[in-house]
Amino acid sequence: MTAPTGEAKIELRGLKKSFGAKTVLDGIDLSVGAGESVVIIGGSGTGKSVTLKCILGLLWPDAGSVLIDGIDVTALSGRAREAHTAKIGMLFQGSALFDSLTVWENVAFALKTRSGVSNREARNIALGKLAQVGLGSDVAALSPAELSGGMQKRVALARAIATDPEIVFFDEPTTGLDPIMGDIINRLIVDCVRQLGATAVSITHDMASARRIADRIAMLHEGRIVWDGPAGDIDSSGNDFVDQFVHGRAEGPIEMAVRG
Amino acid sequence: MNFLAPIGRVFIAFLVATGRLVAFAAVSVSHCVRPPFYGRSIGRQMIQIGYFSLPVVGLTAIFTGMVLALQSYTGFARLNAESAIATVVVLSMTRELGPVLAGLMVAGRVGAAIAAEVGTMRVTEQIDALATLSTNPYKYLIVPRLIAGVATLPILVLVADIIGVFGGYAVSVHSLDFNAANYLKLTWEFLQPLDVITGLVKAAVFGFLITLMGCYHGFHSRGGAQGVGAAATNAVVSSSVLILASNYMLTTAFFGA
Numbered sequence: 001m002t003a004p005t006g007e008a009k010i011e012l013r014g015l016k017k018s019f020g021a022k023t024v025l026d027g028i029d030l031s032v033g034a035g036e037s038v039v040i041i042g043g044s045g046t047g048k049s050v051t052l053k054c055i056l057g058l059l060w061p062d063a064g065s066v067l068i069d070g071i072d073v074t075a076l077s078g079r080a081r082e083a084h085t086a087k088i089g090m091l092f093q094g095s096a097l098f099d100s101l102t103v104w105e106n107v108a109f110a111l112k113t114r115s116g117v118s119n120r121e122a123r124n125i126a127l128g129k130l131a132q133v134g135l136g137s138d139v140a141a142l143s144p145a146e147l148s149g150g151m152q153k154r155v156a157l158a159r160a161i162a163t164d165p166e167i168v169f170f171d172e173p174t175t176g177l178d179p180i181m182g183d184i185i186n187r188l189i190v191d192c193v194r195q196l197g198a199t200a201v202s203i204t205h206d207m208a209s210a211r212r213i214a215d216r217i218a219m220l221h222e223g224r225i226v227w228d229g230p231a232g233d234i235d236s237s238g239n240d241f242v243d244q245f246v247h248g249r250a251e252g253p254i255e256m257a258v259r260g
Numbered sequence: 261m262n263f264l265a266p267i268g269r270v271f272i273a274f275l276v277a278t279g280r281l282v283a284f285a286a287v288s289v290s291h292c293v294r295p296p297f298y299g300r301s302i303g304r305q306m307i308q309i310g311y312f313s314l315p316v317v318g319l320t321a322i323f324t325g326m327v328l329a330l331q332s333y334t335g336f337a338r339l340n341a342e343s344a345i346a347t348v349v350v351l352s353m354t355r356e357l358g359p360v361l362a363g364l365m366v367a368g369r370v371g372a373a374i375a376a377e378v379g380t381m382r383v384t385e386q387i388d389a390l391a392t393l394s395t396n397p398y399k400y401l402i403v404p405r406l407i408a409g410v411a412t413l414p415i416l417v418l419v420a421d422i423i424g425v426f427g428g429y430a431v432s433v434h435s436l437d438f439n440a441a442n443y444l445k446l447t448w449e450f451l452q453p454l455d456v457i458t459g460l461v462k463a464a465v466f467g468f469l470i471t472l473m474g475c476y477h478g479f480h481s482r483g484g485a486q487g488v489g490a491a492a493t494n495a496v497v498s499s500s501v502l503i504l505a506s507n508y509m510l511t512t513a514f515f516g517a
C-alpha cells in the first residue's frame with residue numbers, strides 16, 4: 001500500500017520538535033499516499049498530536065520537512081502556507097468547538113469563509129454533515145456547551161469534514177463514544193476515504209478502531225516511528241513494541257514512566 | 261558579582277517580553293488594514309466594549325464631577341475664588357480625569373474579559389481550530405477588538421466628560437448655592453476645543469492599549485484555568501499601568517512639560 005515517494009500526499013522527513021529540554025519528536029519519517037488511510041498508534045504523551053500540529057503549521061518543527069503534494073510547506077509562510085492548510089480538515093482531540101457559536105454555525109464555519117456559499121446553503125450542508133454523524137436538526141441550534149462530550153466530538157467530526165477536504169486528520173475520533181456510535185464513526189471515516197478519495201491520518205488508542213479504518217498502521221515511540229506496515233500485518237509484526245501495545249501488556253520493552 | 265545576575269536576568273526577560281508585545285502589536289495592526297474584514301464581529305465588540313461600559317463609566321464620571329466641585333469649593337472659597345470651580349471641573353474632566361478614569365474602568369471590565377475569552381480559546385485549542393478552518397486568528401479575534409476599542413473609548417470619554425460636568429453642576433447649584441445660568445456660562449467661558457480633543461485622542465490610545473493587552477495576554481496564555489486567570493490579571497494590571505504612564509507622556513506632548 002505504501003505509495004512511492006513521488007506521489008505521496010503527505011511526507012514527513014526527519015521531523016524534530018522539542019519543548020524546552022524535552023525532545024518529543026526525534027526524527028519522524030512517514031509517507032502517506034493519496035487516498036490512503038494511515039493510523040498512528042503509540043503511548044500517551046509520545047507526540048502523536050504534536051506530529052499532526054507540525055503538519056498543520058500550528059507548531060513549528062525544529063528540524064526536518066513536511067511535504068504536502070510534494071511541496072515543503074515548512075519553507076512557506078503567510079498566504080501560501082494557508083492555502084496548503086486549507087486542504088486539511090482536523091478533528092481536535094479536545095473537540096475545540098467555538099463556544100460563542102451554535103452547533104450548526106460551528107460546522108458551517110469554513111463553508112462561510114468561501115465566497116459564493118449563501119447562509120442557507122451553508123446551513124443545509126451543515127445539517128447534512130450533522131446527520132452523517134448521527135445528530136438530528138434538534139441539536140443544530142444548541143450551543144456546544146449544552147452537548148455531552150461524545151456529542152461534541154461528533155460535531156467536531158462534522159466540522160472537520162464539512163468542506164470535503166482532500167486530507168483529514170482525526171485525533172482520537174472514537175474516544176468517549178459508546179461502541180455503537182464508535183462503529184458508526186469508524187464507518188464514516190472509511191467512507192470519507194473510499195468514497196471521497198480523501199487521505200486520512202488518524203490517531204487512536206482503540207485497536208478495534210485502528211483495524212477497521214487503517215490501510216496502514218505506524219507506531220510512534222520515543223520520538224520515532226518504530227514500525228510501519230499494512231494494517232493486516234499488525235498481529236505478525238515481529239516488533240516487540242507493537243506486540244506489547246496491541247495486546248496492552250504492562251510488561252515489555254515500552255516502559256511507562258510510573259514510579260511506585 | 262553574583263548580585264548582578266538576577267538583575268540582568270530580569271532586564272533581559274523584560275526586553276524579551278517587550279519585543280514580543282511590539283511584534284504582536286505590529287502583526288495585529290498590519291492585519292487591521294488588510295482584507296478580509298469581519299464587520300459583524302467588529303459590531304459585536306463595539307457593543308461589548310462600548311455600550312455595556314456606559315453604566316460603569318457614567319457612574320464613575322458623575323461621582324468624580326461631584327467630588328471635584330466639592331473639593332475645589334473647599335479650596336477656592338478660602339481665596340474668594342469660587343467662580344473658578346466651574347472651570348476647574350470642566351478642564352479636569354476633559355483633559356485628565358475623563359479619559360484616565362474611563363480608561364481604568366474599561367481596563368478592569370473589558371481587559372479582563374478579553375483576556376479570559378481569548379485565553380480560554382487558546383487553551384481549548386479553539387485558536388488552532390480557527391487556523392485549520394481557513395480563518396486567520398488575528399483577523400477574526402484580535403482586529404475586531406482593537407478596532408472596537410479605538411473607536412468606542414473616545415465616545416465613552418465624551419459621555420464621561422458631559423456627565424462629569426453635569427455632576428459638578430448639580431453639586432454647585434444644589435449644595436453650594438451657585439446660580440445655574442452663571443455656572444454654565446463659566447463652564448463654557450474658558451473651555452477650548454483642544455481641551456476636549458486631546459482628551460479624546462488619549463481615549464483612543466487607551467482603547468488601543470486596553471484591547472491590545474487583553475488580546476496579547478489571552479493569546480499567549482498557557483496551562484488551563486490557572487493560566488487564563490493569570491492572563492486576565494496581567495491584562496488589567498499592565499493596561500492600567502500603561503494608561504497612567506502614557507497619559508503622562510501624552511499630556512507632556514500636548515501641553516508641554
Ligand SMILES: Nc1ncnc2c1ncn2[C@@H]1O[C@H](COP(=O)(O)OP(=O)(O)OP(=O)(O)O)[C@@H](O)[C@H]1O
Pocket residue numbers: 019024042043044045046047048049050051093
Ligand atoms: N505546546 C506545548 N508546550 C509544551 N509541551 C507540549 C506542548 N504540546 C505538547 N507538549 C508535550 O509533548 C508531549 C507530546 O504531546 P502530545 O499531545 O503529542 O501527546 P499524544 O501522543 O497526543 O498523547 P495522547 O495520546 O495522550 O493524546 C507531551 O509530553 C506534552 O507534554
Ligand SMILES: [Mg+2]
Pocket residue numbers: 048049050093171
Ligand atoms: Mg494527543
